[in-house]
Amino acid sequence: MRRVVITGMGTINPIGNNLDETWENIKKGVCGVDFIKQLDTTDFKVKIGAEVKDYEPEKFLDRKEVRRLDKYTQFAIIAFREAIKESGLNIENEDPYRCGTIISSGIGGLKTIEAEHVKGQARGFDKISPYFIPMSIANIAAGEIAIATGFKGVCESIVTACASGSNAVGEAFHYIRDDYADVMICGGSEACISNLGFGGFVAMKALNSGNDPKRASIPFDAERGGFVMAEGSGILLIEELEHAKARGAKIYAEIVGYGATCDAHHITAPDPTGMGAANCMIKAVKDAGIAPEQVDYINAHGTSTRLNDAGETKAIKIAFGDHAKKLMVSSTKSMTGHLLGGSGALEAIICAKALQDGYVPATINYKVPDPECDLDIVPNEGRNVDIKYAASNSLGFGGHNACLVFKKWEEE
Numbered sequence: 001m002r003r004v005v006i007t008g009m010g011t012i013n014p015i016g017n018n019l020d021e022t023w024e025n026i027k028k029g030v031c032g033v034d035f036i037k038q039l040d041t042t043d044f045k046v047k048i049g050a051e052v053k054d055y056e057p058e059k060f061l062d063r064k065e066v067r068r069l070d071k072y073t074q075f076a077i078i079a080f081r082e083a084i085k086e087s088g089l090n091i092e093n094e095d096p097y098r099c100g101t102i103i104s105s106g107i108g109g110l111k112t113i114e115a116e117h118v119k120g121q122a123r124g125f126d127k128i129s130p131y132f133i134p135m136s137i138a139n140i141a142a143g144e145i146a147i148a149t150g151f152k153g154v155c156e157s158i159v160t161a162c163a164s165g166s167n168a169v170g171e172a173f174h175y176i177r178d179d180y181a182d183v184m185i186c187g188g189s190e191a192c193i194s195n196l197g198f199g200g201f202v203a204m205k206a207l208n209s210g211n212d213p214k215r216a217s218i219p220f221d222a223e224r225g226g227f228v229m230a231e232g233s234g235i236l237l238i239e240e241l242e243h244a245k246a247r248g249a250k251i252y253a254e255i256v257g258y259g260a261t262c263d264a265h266h267i268t269a270p271d272p273t274g275m276g277a278a279n280c281m282i283k284a285v286k287d288a289g290i291a292p293e294q295v296d297y298i299n300a301h302g303t304s305t306r307l308n309d310a311g312e313t314k315a316i317k318i319a320f321g322d323h324a325k326k327l328m329v330s331s332t333k334s335m336t337g338h339l340l341g342g343s344g345a346l347e348a349i350i351c352a353k354a355l356q357d358g359y360v361p362a363t364i365n366y367k368v369p370d371p372e373c374d375l376d377i378v379p380n381e382g383r384n385v386d387i388k389y390a391a392s393n394s395l396g397f398g399g400h401n402a403c404l405v406f407k408k409w410e411e412e
Contacts, residue, residue, distance in 0.1 A: 002178075002241070004238055004239070004241065004255045005239060005253070005254050006254070007087045007089070007237055007249040007250060007251055008082075008085070008236065009235070009252060009349045010078070010079035010081065010084075010234075011233060012052055012055075012078050012232050012233055013032070013234070013336055013346055014050035014052060014053065014230050014231070014232060015335055015336055017052065017053070019082060025335070026350060026353070027361070029335065029364045029381070031213065031217075031334070031335055032050045032230070033048060033049070033050045033217050033228050035049075035213065036048065036051060036193065039193065039195060044199070045209050046202045046208070048210070048216045049229045049230065050228050050338075051193060051230070052231055052232055057071075060078045060081075061078070068134075069135065070108075070109035070111055070136060071109075071231075072105055072107075072109060072110075072233075073144055076145065076235060077145070079189070083235045084149070084185070086237075086250075088248075088249060088250070089237060089247070090247075091149055094151075095182070098153060099153050099181060099184070100153030100180075100184050101142045101145050101146045101153075101154070101156075102142065102154065102155075102157070102171055102172045103189065104158045104168040104345075105138045105141060105190055106160075106164050106190055106396070109140070110197045111197075112129075114194050114196045116132045139155075139156070141157070141189055142156060142157045143155060151183075153184075154180070154181065160400040160402070161340070161341065161396030161398055162301070162394060162395065162397065162400075163344060163396035163400040163401060164394075165188025165234060165344030165347075165394065166345070166392060166404055167260060167402045168345065169186045169187065169236060169238075169255070169345060169404055170260065170404055172185075172186035173255045173404075176240050183238075184238050184239070185236070186238060186345070187342070187348075188234060188339070188343070188345040189233035190230075190339050190340040190342040192229075192340070193230075197229075198229060205226070206227060206268075207228065208225050208226035208228055214365050215367075217337050218334065218366060219300065219304045219333060219366075220300075220363060220370060221304070221365075221366050221369075221373075222369060222370035224306065225304075226305055227333070227337070227338045228304065229337065229338060230338050230343075233345070233346075234344075234348065236345065236349065236352075241254075252356055253352035253407065253408060253409050254406065254408075254409055255404065255407075256287075256407045257284040257289075257391075258287055258402075259280045259282070259285075259286075259401075259403045260280060261283065262400060263277075263399030263401065264276075267397060268397050270395060271399070274311050274312070276315075276399060277312060278318035281320070281391065281403045284403035285405060292320045293323045295389045295391050296328065297351075297360050298316065298328070298391045299351050299354075299390065299393070300312055301333075301343075301394055302329075302334070302363070302377075304331075304333065304334070308395065309370075310370070310372040313375055316329060316375060325375075325376075327375065328360050328378050328383070328387075329375045329377055329378070330377055331377070332350050332361050334365055335364055344394035344404075347392045348392055350392075351390040351391075351392050354390055355388075355390055355407070355408040355409070356409070358384060358387065359383070359385070360382055360385050360387065362382040363377045363378055364380055389406070391405045391406070
């Protein structure tokens with residue numbers, strides 16, 4: 001089978017407006033959680049979120065783009081442009097039908113939907129923006145990036161809630177591996193910290209309602225009480241190994257495995273047996289052609305909810321057996337919050353950097369151990385460890401499970 005490598009990465013998220021800033025802050029253990037500024041939260045029970053800091057779209061995009069793109073698409077375009085620049089790919093040299101785009105979003109242009117509905121109620125619905133539909137639909141980030149690159153291969157948006165970003169990377173990986181493409185742009189983006197989006201998660205009591213940003217996103221901690229809603233994007237450019245070598249590309253890491261399953265259990269709660277997520281990890285490791293004992297680190301879904309963290313711990317024990325005791329398993333959502341459909345792509349980027357730098361990120365702000373979450377969660381301090389294989393889990397509402405396996409790149 002053809003081998004697939006990561007040659008470009010870009011991101012904008014609550015702890016960094018580019019790749020280098022993000023990775024430096026991951027290593028410093030910076031917490032991107034704070035009191036929400038873009039909404040008036042006076043009447044909300046929840047006041048805390050993880051927003052992109054100092055976001056001024058005009059610094060990244062021209063006025064026309066800002067006016068015609070929902071914020072989730074703006075984030076995707078910003079991250080894509082960094083990824084394509086990082087990759088050094090000359091698009092003009094590529095066969096456009098051998099290049100594709102899979103950019104996911106769990107919710108899409110919710111801020112636009114909300115704003116245009118308010119406008120329609122006030123002025124009449126025939127007076128809303130003519131760009132309303134293309135701004136709000138969840139596939140438009142993929143479409144915009146395909147137009148920008150001229151890539152004419154597959155162009156999709158996979159919507160699997162909080163597993164969306166990982167599914168996008170995994171499907172793009174298989175697309176290249178199975179010889180349908182040579183180059184793929186993939187990832188996820190989300191921007192739904194709005195009255196409607198935020199209110200919806202508050203109403204279902206999924207968010208942490210405390211008033212201490214440092215004790216809000218605390219995966220695996222016994223005092224956890226809900227996730228922290230975040231925004232941002234992660235985009236990767238991946239390509240077939242020989243294609244990358246032929247153009248002298250810098251390689252961050254290799255993607256070697258992907259698994260996807262469904263709990264088929266409940267619309268929001270994970271399967272309490274952990275079998276759905278466990279089988280997803282088993283499939284990904286098998287797809288990578290390695291033994292479970294070869295995995296050194298897992299970037300956990302680790303949302304800081306009661307059910308997820310206990311269930312994911314159980315699933316890891318099922319999938320890895322005795323090796324689970326030796327695995328390092330951290331949740332970088334303790335720093336970034338939960339980017340929903342963008343989380344898996346950002347965490348794929350973090351795994352690639354962890355392998356490249358030999359550094360395992362911490363689960364920060366951890367204080368109170370939970371017997372149900374008794375893995376090595378790399379509490380509070382990251383570790384300088386030369387790791388060879390890393391996995392990333394993403395689990396979404398609807399029972400969606402996705403797992404990616406990455407390998408350290410070493411010159412051959």
